[in-house]
Amino acid sequence: MKRRLIAAAVLGMASLGLAATEDIRATVHNLSTYSNPAQGGTNEVCVFCHTPHGSNSDFVGAPLWNKPIDTTVTFQVYGGGQTTGGTAVDQPGDVSRACLSCHDGVSGVNVVINAPGSGNYDPNGIYLDYRGSTQPWRMPFPFAVGKNGAGGNYDLRDDHPIGVVYRGDDTNPPASLKPTNTPITGWNIAGDKDGNPGPTIGDLLRNGKVECVSCHNPHLNAPRFLRSGDGNNNSNLCRTCHDK
Template sequence: MKRVLILAAMVLLVASAGYAANSVVGSRHDLRAAGGGTPTGSGLLEVCAVCHTPHQAAAANAQDPLWNHSGTLTTAFGVYASSTLNATPTNIGGAPMGSQSVSMLCMSCHDGTISVLAMYNPPNSGAGTVTAVAGRIDAAGLIISNANMGTSLVDDHPINFTYDGALVTADGGLRDPSVPPIAGWLVGGTVQCSSCHNVHDNFYIPFLNTTNTASALCVACHIK
Protein backbone atom coordinates (compact mmCIF):
# COMPACT_ATOMS: atom_id res chain seq x y z
CA MET A 1 0.00 0.00 0.00
CA LYS A 2 2.81 2.37 0.88
CA ARG A 3 4.46 1.78 -2.48
CA VAL A 4 1.15 2.50 -4.24
CA LEU A 5 0.78 5.80 -2.38
CA ILE A 6 4.34 6.82 -3.22
CA LEU A 7 3.77 5.98 -6.88
CA ALA A 8 0.53 7.97 -6.91
CA ALA A 9 2.28 10.95 -5.34
CA MET A 10 5.01 10.78 -7.97
CA VAL A 11 2.42 10.72 -10.77
CA LEU A 12 0.69 13.78 -9.31
CA LEU A 13 4.01 15.57 -8.97
CA VAL A 14 4.93 14.90 -12.58
CA ALA A 15 1.47 15.94 -13.75
CA SER A 16 1.60 19.20 -11.81
CA ALA A 17 5.10 19.92 -13.08
CA GLY A 18 3.89 19.30 -16.63
CA TYR A 19 1.02 21.73 -16.11
CA ALA A 20 3.36 24.41 -14.81
CA ALA A 21 5.64 23.98 -17.80
CA ASN A 22 2.76 24.14 -20.28
CA SER A 23 0.68 27.03 -19.02
CA VAL A 24 0.51 30.73 -19.73
CA VAL A 25 0.39 31.21 -15.94
CA GLY A 26 3.77 32.45 -14.78
CA SER A 27 5.05 32.90 -18.33
CA ARG A 28 6.07 36.21 -19.89
CA HIS A 29 2.53 36.52 -21.23
CA ASP A 30 1.29 36.59 -17.63
CA LEU A 31 1.30 40.33 -16.92
CA ARG A 32 0.22 40.31 -13.28
CA ALA A 33 2.54 42.26 -10.99
CA ALA A 34 2.10 39.50 -8.41
CA GLY A 35 3.12 36.17 -9.88
CA GLY A 36 3.43 37.12 -13.50
CA GLY A 37 6.48 36.44 -15.65
CA THR A 38 6.24 40.03 -16.88
CA PRO A 39 5.19 41.80 -13.65
CA THR A 40 3.88 45.02 -15.15
CA GLY A 41 0.17 44.99 -14.22
CA SER A 42 -0.05 46.51 -10.76
CA GLY A 43 -3.43 45.46 -9.37
CA LEU A 44 -4.13 43.12 -12.29
CA LEU A 45 -5.54 39.86 -10.94
CA GLU A 46 -6.55 38.13 -14.17
CA VAL A 47 -4.16 36.32 -16.52
CA CYS A 48 -6.35 35.70 -19.57
CA ALA A 49 -8.35 38.97 -19.57
CA VAL A 50 -5.55 40.98 -21.17
CA CYS A 51 -6.20 39.14 -24.43
CA HIS A 52 -9.60 37.45 -24.01
CA THR A 53 -13.03 38.20 -22.59
CA PRO A 54 -15.89 35.73 -22.10
CA HIS A 55 -18.46 38.45 -22.77
CA GLN A 56 -18.69 41.61 -24.89
CA ALA A 57 -15.75 40.81 -27.15
CA ALA A 58 -14.54 43.95 -28.88
CA ALA A 59 -17.08 44.86 -31.56
CA ALA A 60 -14.48 47.08 -33.19
CA ASN A 61 -12.12 44.13 -33.47
CA ALA A 62 -14.70 41.40 -34.20
CA GLN A 63 -11.86 38.94 -33.95
CA ASP A 64 -11.84 35.39 -32.63
CA PRO A 65 -11.15 34.01 -30.12
CA LEU A 66 -13.20 36.45 -27.98
CA TRP A 67 -10.47 39.02 -28.41
CA ASN A 68 -10.15 41.73 -25.78
CA HIS A 69 -6.90 43.59 -26.38
CA SER A 70 -6.97 46.94 -28.14
CA GLY A 71 -6.00 46.66 -31.78
CA THR A 72 -2.93 48.22 -33.30
CA LEU A 73 -3.38 51.35 -35.39
CA THR A 74 -0.51 50.43 -37.70
CA THR A 75 -1.94 50.41 -41.22
CA ALA A 76 0.89 48.75 -43.13
CA PHE A 77 3.56 46.34 -41.88
CA GLY A 78 5.03 45.55 -45.28
CA VAL A 79 5.97 42.08 -46.50
CA TYR A 80 9.21 40.16 -46.80
CA ALA A 81 10.48 39.86 -50.36
CA SER A 82 13.23 37.69 -51.81
CA SER A 83 14.22 36.27 -55.19
CA THR A 84 14.11 32.81 -53.57
CA LEU A 85 10.60 33.22 -52.14
CA ASN A 86 7.89 31.36 -54.04
CA ALA A 87 5.11 32.19 -51.60
CA THR A 88 2.97 35.31 -51.92
CA PRO A 89 2.64 36.95 -48.51
CA THR A 90 0.11 39.73 -48.09
CA ASN A 91 0.21 42.73 -45.80
CA ILE A 92 -1.53 42.25 -42.47
CA GLY A 93 -2.19 45.97 -42.03
CA GLY A 94 -4.60 48.40 -43.65
CA ALA A 95 -7.97 46.84 -42.76
CA PRO A 96 -10.14 46.36 -39.66
CA MET A 97 -8.79 43.67 -37.35
CA GLY A 98 -11.85 41.51 -37.82
CA SER A 99 -10.98 41.03 -41.48
CA GLN A 100 -7.29 40.48 -40.82
CA SER A 101 -5.08 37.51 -40.15
CA VAL A 102 -4.68 36.29 -36.59
CA SER A 103 -1.14 37.68 -36.67
CA MET A 104 -2.65 41.13 -36.19
CA LEU A 105 -3.61 40.01 -32.69
CA CYS A 106 0.04 39.40 -31.88
CA MET A 107 1.06 42.75 -33.31
CA SER A 108 -1.47 44.58 -31.15
CA CYS A 109 1.21 44.26 -28.45
CA HIS A 110 4.33 43.38 -30.34
CA ASP A 111 4.53 46.34 -32.71
CA GLY A 112 5.29 48.50 -29.67
CA THR A 113 2.60 51.12 -30.29
CA ILE A 114 -0.06 50.17 -27.71
CA SER A 115 0.12 49.43 -24.00
CA VAL A 116 0.15 45.74 -23.14
CA LEU A 117 -2.63 46.49 -20.63
CA ALA A 118 -4.93 48.22 -23.15
CA MET A 119 -8.18 46.24 -23.01
CA TYR A 120 -11.61 46.74 -24.52
CA ASN A 121 -13.45 45.12 -21.62
CA PRO A 122 -11.42 45.14 -18.37
CA PRO A 123 -12.20 42.39 -15.85
CA ASN A 124 -14.38 43.17 -12.85
CA SER A 125 -11.26 43.14 -10.70
CA GLY A 126 -9.79 45.96 -12.79
CA ALA A 127 -7.31 46.34 -15.63
CA GLY A 128 -4.45 47.28 -13.35
CA THR A 129 -1.94 50.05 -13.92
CA VAL A 130 1.39 49.86 -15.67
CA THR A 131 4.56 49.36 -13.69
CA ALA A 132 7.68 49.63 -15.81
CA VAL A 133 9.80 46.48 -16.08
CA ALA A 134 13.44 47.37 -16.75
CA GLY A 135 14.48 46.57 -20.29
CA ARG A 136 11.11 45.04 -21.16
CA ILE A 137 8.13 47.34 -20.54
CA ASP A 138 8.28 51.13 -20.30
CA ALA A 139 6.11 53.41 -18.16
CA ALA A 140 3.53 53.66 -20.96
CA GLY A 141 3.16 49.90 -21.10
CA LEU A 142 4.99 49.55 -24.41
CA ILE A 143 7.27 46.61 -25.15
CA ILE A 144 10.87 47.85 -25.38
CA SER A 145 12.73 44.53 -25.45
CA ASN A 146 13.61 42.56 -28.57
CA ALA A 147 10.03 41.23 -28.39
CA ASN A 148 9.06 44.58 -29.94
CA MET A 149 8.91 43.67 -33.64
CA GLY A 150 8.24 47.26 -34.67
CA THR A 151 5.87 48.41 -37.38
CA SER A 152 7.76 46.83 -40.28
CA LEU A 153 7.92 43.10 -41.01
CA VAL A 154 9.94 43.37 -44.22
CA ASP A 155 12.99 41.83 -42.56
CA ASP A 156 11.16 39.02 -40.74
CA HIS A 157 10.13 35.51 -41.77
CA PRO A 158 7.15 35.97 -44.10
CA ILE A 159 3.65 35.40 -42.73
CA ASN A 160 0.10 35.54 -44.04
CA PHE A 161 0.66 33.35 -47.08
CA THR A 162 -0.86 30.10 -48.29
CA TYR A 163 1.23 26.98 -47.67
CA ASP A 164 -0.17 24.23 -49.89
CA GLY A 165 0.84 21.56 -52.36
CA ALA A 166 1.26 24.11 -55.12
CA LEU A 167 3.80 26.03 -53.06
CA VAL A 168 5.65 22.82 -52.20
CA THR A 169 5.92 22.00 -55.91
CA ALA A 170 7.00 25.51 -56.88
CA ASP A 171 9.58 25.79 -54.11
CA GLY A 172 11.08 22.31 -54.14
CA GLY A 173 12.45 22.70 -50.64
CA LEU A 174 9.38 22.51 -48.44
CA ARG A 175 7.72 19.59 -46.70
CA ASP A 176 4.16 18.39 -47.25
CA PRO A 177 1.85 20.68 -45.24
CA SER A 178 -0.91 18.08 -45.01
CA VAL A 179 0.94 15.95 -42.45
CA PRO A 180 1.92 16.64 -38.82
CA PRO A 181 3.31 18.73 -37.37
CA ILE A 182 2.83 21.32 -40.11
CA ALA A 183 -0.87 20.59 -40.55
CA GLY A 184 -1.51 21.55 -36.93
CA TRP A 185 0.52 24.74 -37.14
CA LEU A 186 -1.20 26.35 -40.12
CA VAL A 187 -4.18 28.67 -39.71
CA GLY A 188 -6.71 28.01 -42.43
CA GLY A 189 -3.91 26.74 -44.62
CA THR A 190 -1.78 29.85 -44.07
CA VAL A 191 1.43 30.61 -42.23
CA GLN A 192 0.92 33.05 -39.36
CA CYS A 193 2.84 34.01 -36.21
CA SER A 194 1.24 31.03 -34.47
CA SER A 195 2.74 28.66 -37.04
CA CYS A 196 6.02 29.02 -35.15
CA HIS A 197 4.86 30.34 -31.78
CA ASN A 198 2.51 29.02 -29.08
CA VAL A 199 1.40 32.05 -27.08
CA HIS A 200 0.15 29.95 -24.17
CA ASP A 201 3.21 27.78 -23.67
CA ASN A 202 6.77 29.02 -23.15
CA PHE A 203 8.28 25.58 -22.54
CA TYR A 204 10.28 26.08 -25.74
CA ILE A 205 11.60 29.62 -25.41
CA PRO A 206 10.53 32.00 -26.90
CA PHE A 207 7.02 30.52 -27.01
CA LEU A 208 7.95 28.12 -29.82
CA ASN A 209 5.73 25.27 -31.00
CA THR A 210 8.61 22.84 -30.60
CA THR A 211 12.30 22.84 -29.77
CA ASN A 212 14.63 24.59 -32.18
CA THR A 213 17.66 22.63 -31.01
CA ALA A 214 19.61 21.74 -34.14
CA SER A 215 17.10 23.97 -35.99
CA ALA A 216 14.34 21.38 -35.44
CA LEU A 217 11.57 23.96 -35.80
CA CYS A 218 13.02 25.27 -39.05
CA VAL A 219 13.50 21.87 -40.67
CA ALA A 220 9.98 20.84 -39.73
CA CYS A 221 8.98 22.86 -42.80
CA HIS A 222 12.22 23.40 -44.71
CA ILE A 223 14.07 20.49 -46.31
CA LYS A 224 17.70 21.18 -45.44
Protein backbone atom coordinates in the same frame (compact mmCIF):
# COMPACT_ATOMS: atom_id res chain seq x y z
CA MET B 1 21.38 -5.58 -19.62
CA LYS B 2 19.32 -6.16 -22.77
CA ARG B 3 16.12 -5.30 -20.90
CA ARG B 4 17.66 -2.10 -19.57
CA LEU B 5 18.73 -1.06 -23.06
CA ILE B 6 15.26 -1.73 -24.46
CA ALA B 7 13.66 0.23 -21.61
CA ALA B 8 16.03 3.15 -22.19
CA ALA B 9 15.23 3.14 -25.90
CA VAL B 10 11.49 3.16 -25.21
CA LEU B 11 11.85 6.06 -22.79
CA GLY B 12 13.97 7.92 -25.32
CA MET B 13 11.38 7.51 -28.07
CA ALA B 14 8.61 8.54 -25.68
CA SER B 15 10.46 11.74 -24.80
CA LEU B 16 10.60 12.67 -28.48
CA GLY B 17 6.81 12.72 -28.56
CA LEU B 18 6.38 14.80 -25.41
CA ALA B 19 5.15 18.35 -25.97
CA ALA B 20 5.33 21.29 -23.58
CA THR B 21 2.18 22.01 -21.62
CA GLU B 22 -0.05 25.06 -21.73
CA ASP B 23 0.20 27.02 -18.49
CA ILE B 24 0.42 30.75 -19.11
CA ARG B 25 0.77 31.43 -15.37
CA ALA B 26 4.37 30.20 -15.50
CA THR B 27 5.37 32.34 -18.52
CA VAL B 28 6.26 35.98 -19.21
CA HIS B 29 2.82 36.30 -20.83
CA ASN B 30 1.42 36.31 -17.30
CA LEU B 31 1.32 40.09 -17.31
CA SER B 32 -0.42 40.20 -13.92
CA THR B 33 3.01 39.46 -12.41
CA TYR B 34 3.92 43.07 -13.21
CA SER B 35 0.55 44.63 -12.31
CA ASN B 36 -0.45 46.04 -8.91
CA PRO B 37 -4.21 45.97 -8.11
CA ALA B 38 -3.67 48.75 -5.55
CA GLN B 39 -2.41 51.05 -8.30
CA GLY B 40 -5.02 50.44 -10.97
CA GLY B 41 -3.77 47.02 -12.01
CA THR B 42 -5.06 43.50 -11.59
CA ASN B 43 -4.05 40.05 -10.43
CA GLU B 44 -6.12 38.45 -13.21
CA VAL B 45 -3.97 36.65 -15.76
CA CYS B 46 -6.21 36.31 -18.82
CA VAL B 47 -7.78 39.79 -18.84
CA PHE B 48 -4.79 41.40 -20.56
CA CYS B 49 -5.86 39.62 -23.76
CA HIS B 50 -9.31 38.08 -23.22
CA THR B 51 -12.63 38.95 -21.61
CA PRO B 52 -15.73 36.76 -21.12
CA HIS B 53 -18.06 39.72 -21.80
CA GLY B 54 -17.82 42.84 -23.94
CA SER B 55 -15.06 41.57 -26.20
CA ASN B 56 -13.97 43.30 -29.41
CA SER B 57 -16.74 42.19 -31.82
CA ASP B 58 -15.01 43.97 -34.72
CA PHE B 59 -12.05 41.60 -34.48
CA VAL B 60 -12.51 37.89 -35.06
CA GLY B 61 -8.88 36.80 -35.19
CA ALA B 62 -8.72 35.61 -31.58
CA PRO B 63 -11.35 34.42 -29.11
CA LEU B 64 -13.04 37.07 -26.94
CA TRP B 65 -10.29 39.60 -27.67
CA ASN B 66 -9.98 42.35 -25.06
CA LYS B 67 -7.96 44.88 -27.01
CA PRO B 68 -8.73 47.60 -29.54
CA ILE B 69 -7.02 46.85 -32.84
CA ASP B 70 -6.53 49.13 -35.82
CA THR B 71 -7.06 46.67 -38.68
CA THR B 72 -6.36 49.41 -41.25
CA VAL B 73 -2.63 49.43 -40.40
CA THR B 74 -0.44 48.35 -43.30
CA PHE B 75 2.73 46.51 -42.39
CA GLN B 76 5.95 46.47 -44.39
CA VAL B 77 6.28 42.79 -45.24
CA TYR B 78 9.15 40.43 -45.83
CA GLY B 79 10.86 40.59 -49.22
CA GLY B 80 8.73 43.52 -50.33
CA GLY B 81 5.86 41.07 -50.75
CA GLN B 82 7.59 37.99 -52.16
CA THR B 83 9.71 35.16 -50.74
CA THR B 84 12.87 33.90 -52.43
CA GLY B 85 10.77 30.96 -53.62
CA GLY B 86 8.43 33.33 -55.43
CA THR B 87 5.51 33.01 -53.02
CA ALA B 88 3.50 36.17 -52.34
CA VAL B 89 3.66 37.58 -48.80
CA ASP B 90 0.37 39.20 -47.80
CA GLN B 91 -0.53 41.37 -44.82
CA PRO B 92 -0.62 39.50 -41.48
CA GLY B 93 -3.82 37.54 -40.92
CA ASP B 94 -6.14 38.31 -38.03
CA VAL B 95 -4.56 35.73 -35.75
CA SER B 96 -1.15 37.37 -36.27
CA ARG B 97 -2.60 40.85 -35.79
CA ALA B 98 -3.74 39.65 -32.36
CA CYS B 99 -0.11 38.97 -31.47
CA LEU B 100 0.94 42.27 -33.01
CA SER B 101 -1.58 44.17 -30.86
CA CYS B 102 1.21 43.96 -28.26
CA HIS B 103 4.26 43.04 -30.29
CA ASP B 104 4.08 45.79 -32.93
CA GLY B 105 5.90 48.07 -30.47
CA VAL B 106 3.33 50.80 -31.03
CA SER B 107 0.24 49.52 -29.23
CA GLY B 108 0.03 49.51 -25.43
CA VAL B 109 0.64 46.11 -23.86
CA ASN B 110 -1.52 47.13 -20.90
CA VAL B 111 -4.57 48.41 -22.80
CA VAL B 112 -7.89 46.54 -22.53
CA ILE B 113 -11.42 47.45 -23.51
CA ASN B 114 -13.10 45.70 -20.57
CA ALA B 115 -11.17 46.01 -17.33
CA PRO B 116 -11.97 43.79 -14.32
CA GLY B 117 -15.01 44.84 -12.31
CA SER B 118 -18.33 46.40 -13.26
CA GLY B 119 -18.59 49.57 -15.33
CA ASN B 120 -15.01 49.46 -16.60
CA TYR B 121 -15.70 49.24 -20.32
CA ASP B 122 -14.32 51.57 -22.99
CA PRO B 123 -14.04 50.49 -26.67
CA ASN B 124 -11.13 52.92 -27.08
CA GLY B 125 -9.17 51.26 -24.30
CA ILE B 126 -8.43 51.47 -20.59
CA TYR B 127 -4.85 51.30 -19.32
CA LEU B 128 -4.13 48.93 -16.44
CA ASP B 129 -1.15 49.39 -14.17
CA TYR B 130 1.84 47.65 -15.70
CA ARG B 131 5.35 47.97 -14.32
CA GLY B 132 4.21 50.94 -12.24
CA SER B 133 2.52 52.88 -15.03
CA THR B 134 -1.07 53.38 -16.20
CA GLN B 135 0.15 55.03 -19.41
CA PRO B 136 0.57 53.04 -22.63
CA TRP B 137 3.44 50.58 -22.07
CA ARG B 138 4.92 49.69 -25.44
CA MET B 139 6.93 46.56 -26.16
CA PRO B 140 10.61 47.46 -26.52
CA PHE B 141 12.89 46.35 -29.34
CA PRO B 142 13.80 43.53 -30.07
CA PHE B 143 10.62 41.99 -28.62
CA ALA B 144 8.59 44.39 -30.74
CA VAL B 145 8.89 42.66 -34.09
CA GLY B 146 7.02 45.41 -35.94
CA LYS B 147 9.18 48.24 -34.66
CA ASN B 148 12.77 48.90 -35.65
CA GLY B 149 14.61 51.52 -33.65
CA ALA B 150 12.83 54.70 -32.59
CA GLY B 151 9.26 55.27 -33.72
CA GLY B 152 6.82 52.66 -34.93
CA ASN B 153 7.09 51.94 -38.63
CA TYR B 154 5.28 48.58 -38.65
CA ASP B 155 8.29 46.93 -40.25
CA LEU B 156 8.20 43.13 -40.62
CA ARG B 157 10.76 42.98 -43.41
CA ASP B 158 13.45 41.43 -41.21
CA ASP B 159 11.21 38.79 -39.64
CA HIS B 160 9.95 35.39 -40.73
CA PRO B 161 7.17 35.99 -43.29
CA ILE B 162 3.64 35.71 -41.96
CA GLY B 163 0.49 35.92 -44.02
CA VAL B 164 2.30 33.85 -46.66
CA VAL B 165 0.56 30.94 -48.38
CA TYR B 166 2.60 27.86 -47.54
CA ARG B 167 4.26 26.50 -50.72
CA GLY B 168 2.32 29.05 -52.79
CA ASP B 169 1.07 27.43 -55.97
CA ASP B 170 1.23 23.76 -54.99
CA THR B 171 1.51 22.68 -58.63
CA ASN B 172 4.95 24.30 -58.71
CA PRO B 173 6.00 24.78 -55.06
CA PRO B 174 9.44 25.82 -53.76
CA ALA B 175 11.53 22.65 -53.59
CA SER B 176 12.70 23.55 -50.09
CA LEU B 177 9.24 23.24 -48.48
CA LYS B 178 7.77 19.89 -47.46
CA PRO B 179 4.16 19.01 -48.40
CA THR B 180 1.45 20.10 -45.97
CA ASN B 181 0.46 16.48 -45.31
CA THR B 182 3.92 15.68 -43.92
CA PRO B 183 3.47 14.11 -40.45
CA ILE B 184 5.16 15.84 -37.50
CA THR B 185 5.76 14.61 -33.95
CA GLY B 186 6.44 16.18 -30.58
CA TRP B 187 4.72 19.49 -31.29
CA ASN B 188 2.05 21.21 -29.21
CA ILE B 189 -0.92 21.12 -31.61
CA ALA B 190 -4.62 21.22 -30.76
CA GLY B 191 -7.19 20.01 -33.26
CA ASP B 192 -7.06 18.88 -36.87
CA LYS B 193 -6.89 21.94 -39.12
CA ASP B 194 -6.34 20.31 -42.51
CA GLY B 195 -8.24 17.01 -42.42
CA ASN B 196 -5.14 14.87 -43.01
CA PRO B 197 -4.17 12.12 -40.55
CA GLY B 198 -1.78 13.84 -38.27
CA PRO B 199 -0.58 15.94 -36.74
CA THR B 200 0.79 17.36 -39.99
CA ILE B 201 2.35 20.58 -41.21
CA GLY B 202 -1.11 21.59 -42.45
CA ASP B 203 -2.32 21.70 -38.85
CA LEU B 204 0.13 24.55 -38.20
CA LEU B 205 -1.35 26.77 -40.91
CA ARG B 206 -4.29 29.17 -40.69
CA ASN B 207 -6.34 29.47 -43.87
CA GLY B 208 -3.43 27.77 -45.60
CA LYS B 209 -1.00 30.48 -44.49
CA VAL B 210 1.94 30.68 -42.13
CA GLU B 211 1.02 32.94 -39.20
CA CYS B 212 2.63 33.73 -35.84
CA VAL B 213 0.75 30.85 -34.20
CA SER B 214 2.15 28.38 -36.72
CA CYS B 215 5.33 28.29 -34.66
CA HIS B 216 4.30 29.92 -31.37
CA ASN B 217 1.62 29.20 -28.79
CA PRO B 218 1.26 32.23 -26.46
CA HIS B 219 0.04 30.03 -23.59
CA LEU B 220 2.83 27.48 -23.81
CA ASN B 221 5.36 26.98 -21.03
CA ALA B 222 8.26 26.46 -23.43
CA PRO B 223 11.31 28.40 -24.67
CA ARG B 224 10.12 31.36 -26.76
CA PHE B 225 6.62 29.82 -26.75
CA LEU B 226 7.72 27.53 -29.59
CA ARG B 227 5.27 24.73 -30.36
CA SER B 228 8.19 22.37 -30.94
CA GLY B 229 8.87 22.66 -27.20
CA ASP B 230 12.65 22.36 -27.51
CA GLY B 231 13.72 25.92 -28.25
CA ASN B 232 14.66 24.95 -31.83
CA ASN B 233 17.47 22.64 -30.74
CA ASN B 234 19.39 21.41 -33.78
CA SER B 235 17.03 23.58 -35.87
CA ASN B 236 14.30 20.98 -35.39
CA LEU B 237 11.60 23.63 -35.68
CA CYS B 238 12.94 25.07 -38.93
CA ARG B 239 13.58 21.65 -40.47
CA THR B 240 10.02 20.54 -39.75
CA CYS B 241 8.87 22.54 -42.77
CA HIS B 242 12.10 23.39 -44.60
CA ASP B 243 13.78 20.50 -46.43
CA LYS B 244 17.37 21.66 -46.11
